[in-house]
Amino acid sequence: MTAFCFVVATVPLALYWLALAWLHFRPRPFAIDGRRDSIALAFALFGVFFIGPGSVTPSLAALTAWGAGVWLLCGLLYFCVVVLLSSSRRPRLVVYNATCEETRAVLERVALLLDSDARWAGTALEAPNLDVRLYVDGAALGRVATLVGLDAPRSRNGWLLLEKELRGELARLKSPRGRAWAAFAALGGSALLAAVVVLWTRQEAIADALSFYLFV
Numbered sequence: 001m002t003a004f005c006f007v008v009a010t011v012p013l014a015l016y017w018l019a020l021a022w023l024h025f026r027p028r029p030f031a032i033d034g035r036r037d038s039i040a041l042a043f044a045l046f047g048v049f050f051i052g053p054g055s056v057t058p059s060l061a062a063l064t065a066w067g068a069g070v071w072l073l074c075g076l077l078y079f080c081v082v083v084l085l086s087s088s089r090r091p092r093l094v095v096y097n098a099t100c101e102e103t104r105a106v107l108e109r110v111a112l113l114l115d116s117d118a119r120w121a122g123t124a125l126e127a128p129n130l131d132v133r134l135y136v137d138g139a140a141l142g143r144v145a146t147l148v149g150l151d152a153p154r155s156r157n158g159w160l161l162l163e164k165e166l167r168g169e170l171a172r173l174k175s176p177r178g179r180a181w182a183a184f185a186a187l188g189g190s191a192l193l194a195a196v197v198v199l200w201t202r203q204e205a206i207a208d209a210l211s212f213y214l215f216v
């Protein structure tokens with residue numbers, strides 16, 4: 001892997017890991033729409049897919065014909081594919097720095113407040129008046145809980161209302177800082193430091209590569 005590829009592939013990942021460290025370090029949970037969470041992960045992997053180890057770099061003919069504009073086209077195509085794939089998935093809400101048990105407890109209070117007919121059916125929550133059916137899933141690493149819709153609702157109004165009220169309740173919930181923040185901080189800090197060292201020590205090689213990709 002060249003120095004230029006290493007920097008481009010590493011920096012977005014490092015920033016993503018540092019963002020995860022910050023989310024786990026917060027004294028309160030943080031909820032984000034599943035589509036936005038998927039888009040954030042896709043941007044973290046942007047360098048890997050386009051220039052890094054998973055390279056899908058445009059052909060030399062395309063670079064010669066379009067110049068730097070080919071990167072704009074590839075970026076737009078990548079963004080459209082990510083948005084399409086994330087939008088086609090079932091509705092999700094990702095809650096950082098909260099366990100499944102904490103999230104279920106808050107979810108139950110909010111659901112009953114919005115829909116008196118809401119009830120648990122095993123591990124799934126059904127709120128018929130909101131047209132919402134979901135279950136809570138946990139992540140293997142860190143204090144992360146994900147609310148996953150069991151099916152696509154006929155109307156998103158109920159899901160959006162539940163999401164809004166749940167955010168408000170979670171914002172008032174104090175939770176201990178997850179231990180995962182240190183691991184993510186170490187990963188992100190190490191990766192960013194390595195990228196800075198390579199950028200500083202291989203400036204000429206990186207400048208040549210940048211000139212080739214942009215002005216071929």
